[in-house]
């Protein structure tokens with residue numbers, strides 16, 4: 001159990017063996033750890049990702065665009081194994097300086113353009129292809145409100161509740177209570193909104209649904 005007499009140090013120092021499921025990839029510093037160029041395939045879009053909820057969001061969007069007949073949404077998907085530290089390779093860090101999947105390179109423009117942060121990748125693709133984001137200002141704002149809601153809320157679900165409930169080296173009652181309460185509240189927010197609407201932002205399927213479903217549908 002946690003030590004109730006623990007007093008945080010005035011100056012925190014990195015203990016590399018601090019335990020937990022992700023201890024081997026957690027670092028207090030950014031930047032690359034090794035040289036590794038990214039592979040580039042033949043399609044306009046190059047996706048560097050993994051099938052986590054944040055990764056799935058973007059794959060859903062690309063597949064929906066292809067389903068609608070957008071040939072320019074063809075993409076090569078390259079696996080970034082975050083347990084092996086692929087996100088700290090020099091090539092990946094050039095695409096996302098924050099070392100997190102998903103990351104996208106758009107080679108249909110000159111020079112090729114990097115896009116990172118899953119919410120921004122969804123927005124970028126929605127604007128590029130004119131799909132899944134209403135043009136009516138009111139509906140567009142509602143969809144973006146829910147997209148940003150998801151981006152701000154999910155870290156409490158994954159990094160808060162998920163971390164302390166499943167991944168922390170020991171079970172601590174205080175953070176589990178705190179984050180369980182917050183996640184139940186978030187689910188109630190969704191329940192209430194979806195009781196009144198077919199989709200999260202109203203009557204249209206948007207990138208907000210694509211962002212929310214992989215996290216809260218699971």
Ligand SMILES: N[C@@H](CCC(=O)N[C@@H](CS)C(=O)NCC(=O)O)C(=O)O
Pocket residue numbers: 025052053054055082087099100101102116117118119
């Ligand atoms: N806000 C970012 C979060 C992305 C994120 O947390 N990705 C995780 C996987 S779901 C990751 O790459 N973790 C690797 C690490 O933390 O080193 C986004 O939505 O794109």
